[in-house]
Amino acid sequence: MYLWKAWHDSRSRVMLYILAALSVGVLFGLNVMTWANWHAYWETFYPARRLPPVFNYDFYMVITFWMLDWVVLHYGQIVALLTGLSLGASSVGREYGAGTMNFVLTRPGPRRNFVLTDWTVGLTGMVIILSGLAFPLLPFLRAVHAKGPGNILAGLPALWVLGAAVYGLSHFTTLVAGSAPKGLTLSAATILTYGFLPTALHEWWHTDALLRAVEWTLRGVMYDAWPLSPFDWGATVFWLAVAVGFLGASLAWIRFREV
Amino acid sequence: MNDLAIHTEGLAKFFGKTRAVDGLDLKVPRGSVYGFLGRNGAGKTTTVKTLLGLLRPNAGSAQVLGYDIRQDLVAILERTGFVPENKTLFGSLTPTQLVHFNQGYFPKWSGELVARYAELFEIPMRVPFSKLSLGNKTKVCHLLALCQGADLLILDEPSIGLDPVITDLLLRVLVEDHVSEGKTVFLSSHQLTEVERIADWVGIIEKGKILLETRLEDIRQNYRLIRAAADTAPVISSPHLVSVQSSENFRSYLVAREAEDFAAMLRAKGMTILEILPVSLEEVFLGLTRKEVPCISGKLGTIPVPV
Numbered sequence: 081m082y083l084w085k086a087w088h089d090s091r092s093r094v095m096l097y098i099l100a101a102l103s104v105g106v107l108f109g110l111n112v113m114t115w116a117n118w119h120a121y122w123e124t125f126y127p128a129r130r131l132p133p134v135f136n137y138d139f140y141m142v143i144t145f146w147m148l149d150w151v152v153l154h155y156g157q158i159v160a161l162l163t164g165l166s167l168g169a170s171s172v173g174r175e176y177g178a179g180t181m182n183f184v185l186t187r188p189g190p191r192r193n194f195v196l197t198d199w200t201v202g203l204t205g206m207v208i209i210l211s212g213l214a215f216p217l218l219p220f221l222r223a224v225h226a227k228g229p230g231n232i233l234a235g236l237p238a239l240w241v242l243g244a245a246v247y248g249l250s251h252f253t254t255l256v257a258g259s260a261p262k263g264l265t266l267s268a269a270t271i272l273t274y275g276f277l278p279t280a281l282h283e284w285w286h287t288d289a290l291l292r293a294v295e296w297t298l299r300g301v302m303y304d305a306w307p308l309s310p311f312d313w314g315a316t317v318f319w320l321a322v323a324v325g326f327l328g329a330s331l332a333w334i335r336f337r338e339v
Numbered sequence: 340m341n342d343l344a345i346h347t348e349g350l351a352k353f354f355g356k357t358r359a360v361d362g363l364d365l366k367v368p369r370g371s372v373y374g375f376l377g378r379n380g381a382g383k384t385t386t387v388k389t390l391l392g393l394l395r396p397n398a399g400s401a402q403v404l405g406y407d408i409r410q411d412l413v414a415i416l417e418r419t420g421f422v423p424e425n426k427t428l429f430g431s432l433t434p435t436q437l438v439h440f441n442q443g444y445f446p447k448w449s450g451e452l453v454a455r456y457a458e459l460f461e462i463p464m465r466v467p468f469s470k471l472s473l474g475n476k477t478k479v480c481h482l483l484a485l486c487q488g489a490d491l492l493i494l495d496e497p498s499i500g501l502d503p504v505i506t507d508l509l510l511r512v513l514v515e516d517h518v519s520e521g522k523t524v525f526l527s528s529h530q531l532t533e534v535e536r537i538a539d540w541v542g543i544i545e546k547g548k549i550l551l552e553t554r555l556e557d558i559r560q561n562y563r564l565i566r567a568a569a570d571t572a573p574v575i576s577s578p579h580l581v582s583v584q585s586s587e588n589f590r591s592y593l594v595a596r597e598a599e600d601f602a603a604m605l606r607a608k609g610m611t612i613l614e615i616l617p618v619s620l621e622e623v624f625l626g627l628t629r630k631e632v633p634c635i636s637g638k639l640g641t642i643p644v645p646v
Contacts, residue, residue: 081443089431179427186391186423187444188416339393 082184082194086201089174090167094205097166098212101159156210160243163209165267168250171198173260181339191334198251199327206243211236238312241319246271248326255333341405344369344491344523345390349399351547352382352389359385361547362399367525367540372518374534374555374620375527377544378628383527384424386544387495391421404491417445420484424495424527426476430469434462434479438486447488456482456512460505473500481509485517492517493525498533510537535620543627550627551581558623563598565605566591566613573608577601582626593618593626 175181184194249270254263278291299315345367352360360382367373377383388394390403392412401408403415428437434457442448457464460478463471468479477500484492492513498506513524514537528534534541535555542552562581567590575583577594579601584591590610594601602612618626 081440085429085432085440088436089429178430179425180429182388182393182423182425183428185393186416186419186421187441188413189444190413336395338395339388 082187082197083200086171086197090171090201090205093167093170094208097163097205097209101209101212156239157242160206160210160239161246161271163206164243164246165250165264167202167205168247169254169260169263169267171202172251173254173263176254176259185337185339191337192331195251195255195327195330195334199247199330202247202251203244206247207240210239210243238316238319241316241323244323245319245326248323248330252326252330252333255330255337341402342369343367343402343405344371345373345401345403345525347386347390347399347401350386350389350396350401351398352385352394353397358547360389360396363544363547363549364552365542365549366552367523367542369523370518370521371539372514372524372526372537374538374541375525375544376529376531376534376541376620376624379529381544381628382547383544384495385547387421387424387493387525387527391416391419391493418490420487420489420492422477422480422484422492422494422497424499426473426480426499428468428476428479428483431467433467434464434471434482437468437479437483438464441483441487445487445489449486449488452486452516453482456485459508459512474502474505477501478505485512489522491523491525493527495527497526497528498530506533513537531619531621531624541620543624545628551623555620558620559617561596561598562593562618562623564591564593564616564618564622565598565602566616567602567605567610568613569608569610573605573610575605575608577604581623582629584626584629589613593623 175184185191246267250263250267253266253270254260257263257266274294278288278294282288282291297315297318299312343366345365347363347365350360350363350365351358363382363386365375365386375383375386385394389396390401390408392408392415396408404418406412406414408415429440432440438453442450456462460482462475462478462482466475468476471479477498481494481497484494497509501509510533518524518537524537526534526538538555540553541555541558543550568588569590570588572585572590575592579595579597581593581595583593592601592605598615602615606612
């Protein structure tokens with residue numbers, strides 16, 4: 081029954097995220113297609129002449145390259161991070177925020193069902209959203225002559241497990257903290273620490289073991305890898321293990337959680 | 340089968356240094372209406388939450404319907420209807436959807452009772468819960484608890500937001516539809532008149548400990564307020580003395596039984612007995628839990644003496 085309720089509460093949010101993911105992807109795809117066509121148009125009419133430098137380095141081009149570098153190639157990871165954080169915190173956080181946790185936990189049934197249902201609904205939404213974002217990227221990849229759609233599809237599982245790991249982190253911290261804002265803050269702090277601490281250690285004390293380890297875990301999902309590099313089993317299994325670890329932590333925590 | 344619906348021994352729940360429930364002993368007979376009374380912060384809601392597994396006890400034991408709260412929580416929840424203090428359910432769902440959600444958990448769920456109570460309590464079944472008034476939210480909470488076929492109803496502040504007509508209806512429904520069927524009602528409330536109207540038993544809790552647990556009939560038949568006058572207050576000691584209230588040269592003694600013997604003892608100590616009166620539940624409650632408040636003159640207004 082909680083599955084029905086969780087989907088009832090999540091469906092509008094999932095639809096909104098799908099729309100947002102599609103919109104951003106389509107907007108970017110159109111933008112890049114325009115840029116690519118511009119070159120095609122120039123080469124059609126002036127095959128012997130190069131595109132004047134002003135067109136290569138004007139503001140429009142700078143923005144486009146910036147978007148290429150930071151938005152699109154990060155697109156999957158950004159969506160995975162944001163949806164993971166949001167869906168993870170909102171599911172259990174909604175019950176805390178509304179004061180309905182005591183009602184939920186006084187329905188007869190093992191408490192683990194509550195966590196497992198949250199995960200089922202959250203991860204289903206996550207997979208739908210992350211799969212949806214692949215489609216607006218197809219025209220982009222075609223435009224820039226990157227590897228084909230098969231490469232995108234091969235990159236999706238890595239994004240799914242990254243999203244699941246972030247979802248697990250967000251769900252667990254919200255469960256522990258007892259509120260969505262606190263859970264989100266803890267999750268963001270954890271992610272930032274994960275991302276920046278190895279770099280800081282490398283800069284300050286020239287210890288690069290942690291940096292190398294973190295870089296290894298991000299193979300296959302970092303911007304310079306996905307969706308242009310082959311599927312990475314090691315990193316994908318690592319993030320899957322992280323996700324399962326957080327699920328186990330949430331299941332253990334809910335057993336003893338007081339409301 | 341255990342003849343107690345709720346039985347706690349030395350139940351304790353601490354929050355840091357605060358002893359919210361401190362060695363609580365409760366015996367709630369099956370088929371009774373038990374009024375669980377106490378001031379704000381006395382430990383009523385903490386007790387209820389502990390019985391339902393929302394809080395984990397630090398010490399002691401508790402059985403609900405014969406099931407241990409640490410071992411058999413699911414069995415307890417299947418048989419217990421609960422109306423929480425905060426009256427908060429899923430805001431996005433209508434009462435009809437909440438019924439749909441809830442019925443899946445309870446094999447003894449009664450659709451007939453849903454129709455009956457929805458009409459009787461005039462519940463707007465198609466309005467989202469978040470848009471309902473406090474009174475209607477309380478009604479929906481009762482609807483869900485009353486229709487699940489529970490053997491025990493734990494109602495925390497059950498009449499919050501209800502008008503007198505619906506309150507009257509609710510009390511009648513509890514007695515006529517549920518207690519008459521052998522079910523138990525555990526009523527945690529501040530509304531002494533409501534408790535006095537339907538309860539068989541009362542338990543008064545203060546600072547996490549039970550001060551008094553008795554049949555309401557016992558209070559009606561045996562508890563008496565003895566008003567007496569004297570120039571000086573003699574030292575009185577009796578196992579039946581519940582509380583003493585002082586005002587100038589007058590004393591009011593609340594005694595649990597043998598009022599005539601107690602009055603004779605007062606007379607022997609030189610006091611003049613003005614009257615011996617039967618007492619209400621409210622007078623017993625206040626006698627046990629009233630705070631010592633200095634009068635304007637600086638003298639203490641009351642001196643609670645627990646039994």
